[in-house]
Amino acid sequence: MRHLLDTKTLGREEALRILDVAEDMADTQRREIKKLPTLRGKTVVNLFFEDSTRTRISFEAAAKRLSADVINFSAKGSSVSKGESLQDTAQTLQAMGADAVVIRHGASGAPRTLATSGWITAGVVNAGDGTHEHPTQALLDAFTMRKRTFGDDSRGRDLAGLRVTIVGDILHSRVARSNVWLLDTLGADVTLVAPPTLVPQDVSAWPVRVLYDLDEAIADGCDALMMLRIQLERMNAAYFPTEREYSRRWGLDATRLAALGTGSMVMHPGPMNRGLEISADAADSPRSTVLEQVTNGVSVRMAVLYLLLAGATDEREDAR
């Protein structure tokens, strides 16, 4: 794997390979000594143009457990705010000898620009770009769904027939976009539930069903219910009238939790707004996968870094 920029162009075999390698990584993380020597001597740069402590420390943990050297680069100014340009930042990292760049950027497409510009030779991992994609989040979500569904028998399996419902601000969500494409690739059936203002104007090309009514979606049945974080500044832009109304119509409260089938899992990419899109009952219930998602995030990111930096040699090895 040269780069990981999105899930839209990630093939089924490649996705399964990442998930299966992540299984191996997860196994190693149950040992007392979690550190592997695999990426010794490699340098991974976490290039974060947006604050995101969770994603950054997850990538940092993943790289360190593979013995890579990690440089955290918080680029406060982007060229948008008249700071250093992406080009100059990238060329600086190149001059320092980065082997992989994990980039989080507020502008959609910035990772692709970085990967295709010729400014660097390092592999690029998209750690979230604007309202475009967040591929490792979707991979860790898929890993979590697979693990909950198949347990130790997960390797080699896809998510065929799994019913996944994603609820919230689809319009601005890179998590939703990455999940839609990956889940479709893995055979899941995806339903999106959102206020009509927070669905892109034309999703006719998306392999999804769109509903505006969360109760209807729950009544139809779903195996995984993924609640997205709602950002309060959306309210000021007239996407919805008040926090309370949003919570009432699209929040996962105790009643809706009770209506959910017992086998359903409740997911959230974090950080959660407890009491807004998800109630404490739901967040803390045994159906919640929130903490598993965090744990699995490290394994999935280990797998991605491994395949990017060490996987080139055994590229032809069959996915197990």
Add this chain to the structure above:
Amino acid sequence: MTEVFLFRGAQLEGGEAADLVIADGVIVEAGTGLSRAGATEIDVDGLVALPGLVDLHTHLREPGYEASETILTGSRAAAAGGYTTVFAMPNTSPVADTAGVVEQELALGEAAGFVTVQPIGAVTVGQKGERLAEIGAMADSRARVRVFSDDGFCVWDPLIMRRALEYVKAFDGVIAQHAQDPRLTEGAQMNEGIVSAELGLTGWPAVAEESIIARDVLLAEHVGSRLHVCHLSTAGSVEIIRWAKRRGVDVTAEVTPHHLLLTDELARGYDARYKVNPPLRREEDVLAVREGLADGTIDIVATDHAPHPAEAKACEWQAAANGMVGLESALRVVQQAMVDTGLLVWADVARVMSRTPARIGRLRGHGTPLSEGHAASVTFYDPRPVRTFSSDDLRGRSVNSPYLGRELPGEVRWTLNRGVPTVVDGALLETPGVRA
């Protein structure tokens, strides 16, 4: 005494072959089998002769943004593309909202000598949309401004727009509107639709253009004024103009070469060369604007030539500037999109790229027929070669062309600006009229 030319065998607007004798800036004779003692004879057999092209929508960036373009470099790009006249948009620094600035631009254009540079004046002071600029002073100035535009910004306030439309009637002026509802396009990055949804780029909906055009044609009808719609880009806009013309509204409309050829699919790689305002639209829109140009709903092709320095494009899409250079490629793109597809013949090209833009801009002596007694502003164009468009084709200061690496037909062989050659045998002259 200036050089006398005898061009032999040109197809006038693509029709009959004819010879043209040019002396002292004028076509002194047009016909077949001509001869003229002492004239430089040039064989242009098989070339299409068009009246020198007139661009109603160019950004020359001077004064203020000389890193992108100057009046001289932009004039050179224009001549290379077969133009002899360009209308310069007022979004300079300072804004061309006073007689002083437009007269300075006119003088710089004259000094450059490649094309006639006709300034466009701002509608409102500083293009801020709040109060009318001194439109009358610009009209009365040596630059004789007749076209007024806040291009880059929409004259959004309906009352200001109404007043502007009314006011310019005093001297047969026209308001050229950049139709874009600002509220519907806050943070907009590309056409709103299937592609923007996937790429996670904020959408620029067609309705933000169409609603302003609809309002403006109704305003123009109400006050009996002349309206020109800049860079129309959607199928819906074509429908509205068609409807307005049927009602007898005095409206004209332009389309850019890039909206005749390119679609929003090109945004998929986040290559900011394809970022432009209004944005590239869907295939359906491209077909609709072609049809609109073919049936006369859209009156002209204008380039919206918008040079930017390299760093304004070599960055993330969201941070990149809007705009494309277009003067050097316009005629070739129009050939590919309109002539080679059978939608227009060369006489139509002469109309939409020369005669009508000059008429809309009320610029006498430009876009005139290639016949005896008229100005010798002529473009000799060879439609036969097909070549890859490259940076060698670009003659301005900036290289933000969406066509680099793309196959385009045609080649400008000669451009004469009032009898003075600026392009000779396909090569742009360093100094107009001075051949190596």
